[in-house]
Amino acid sequence: GSPHRARFGVQQRRLHRSLPPFGTLLANMLYADKRALETNLQVSLLKIREKELQFYTQNCIAIGTQAALLSGFAYNGIIQVDIPTDQSDWLKTLYLCVTTAAMGFELIAVLNSTLCSMLGPGLALRGPDGSMNTAVDGILLEFELASRLFSRCVQALMLTALAYFYLHHTGYWSTPLLLTALLYGLHRMMARRIEVVESTPPLDLRQSRLIS
Numbered sequence: 001g002s003p004h005r006a007r008f009g010v011q012q013r014r015l016h017r018s019l020p021p022f023g024t025l026l027a028n029m030l031y032a033d034k035r036a037l038e039t040n041l042q043v044s045l046l047k048i049r050e051k052e053l054q055f056y057t058q059n060c061i062a063i064g065t066q067a068a069l070l071s072g073f074a075y076n077g078i079i080q081v082d083i084p085t086d087q088s089d090w091l092k093t094l095y096l097c098v099t100t101a102a103m104g105f106e107l108i109a110v111l112n113s114t115l116c117s118m119l120g121p122g123l124a125l126r127g128p129d130g131s132m133n134t135a136v137d138g139i140l141l142e143f144e145l146a147s148r149l150f151s152r153c154v155q156a157l158m159l160t161a162l163a164y165f166y167l168h169h170t171g172y173w174s175t176p177l178l179l180t181a182l183l184y185g186l187h188r189m190m191a192r193r194i195e196v197v198e199s200t201p202p203l204d205l206r207q208s209r210l211i212s
Contacts, residue, residue: 049132053124056139057117063146064113070153071106074099077160087167095163102156109149116142151194158183 077099083092116139124135162183165176 046132049136050124052136053121053132053139056136056143057120060113060117060120060139060143060146063143063150064110064117067106067109067113067146067150067153070150070157071103071110074103074106074153074157074160077164078103081164084167091163091167095160095167098156098159098163102153102160105149105153105156109146109153112142112146112149116146154190155187158187 078096083095120135120139123138124132127134162176162180165179169176
């Protein structure tokens with residue numbers, strides 16, 4: 001009867017007093033939704049950075065492979081080319097210097113690209129919080145350095161070819177002069193193409209990073 005209803009009423013009042021107000025419940029729900037959205041956003045950004053890391057790693061591997069090939073050419077130019085003994089010393093010195101410089105530039109490019117392709121993903125996977133951003137930004141800087149070294153090596157190889165022409169020149173000077181003009185024209189064309197490619201929006205790495 002009435003005692004049971006009284007006890008039931010007391011329990012309901014206690015239950016209502018123990019529950020937080022509706023505004024508090026709504027605020028807690030909004031805060032939970034906000035945290036969930038922030039977590040999903042962080043996961044999405046991390047996936048994008050992972051794609052950037054894979055992109056730059058593949059670029060480092062590609063440039064390292066080509067740099068190793070060209071360094072082999074430069075090494076062969078040092079040990080397997082017969083240098084005429086009757087030529088002037090400065091021509092022989094020029095040839096050896098530019099060939100050694102080409103090999104050195106390429107070996108540095110190989111070292112940089114190899115270390116970046118190995119250590120960059122390791123830092124992103126096993127490093128502390130924020131290591132993904134550090135790895136991507138670092139590997140981008142090293143890739144740009146390796147690209148410049150690769151370009152310098154190609155230029156040094158062209159100078160090596162020019163010095164080789166003058167070392168083995170025995171006839172008219174028109175032939176080495178013509179070859180000099182040809183190499184200069186090729187150098188200008190190559191420099192122009194590099195400038196065009198680097199300024200293209202999809203390939204301008206520093207200005208087109210997915211996440212800044």
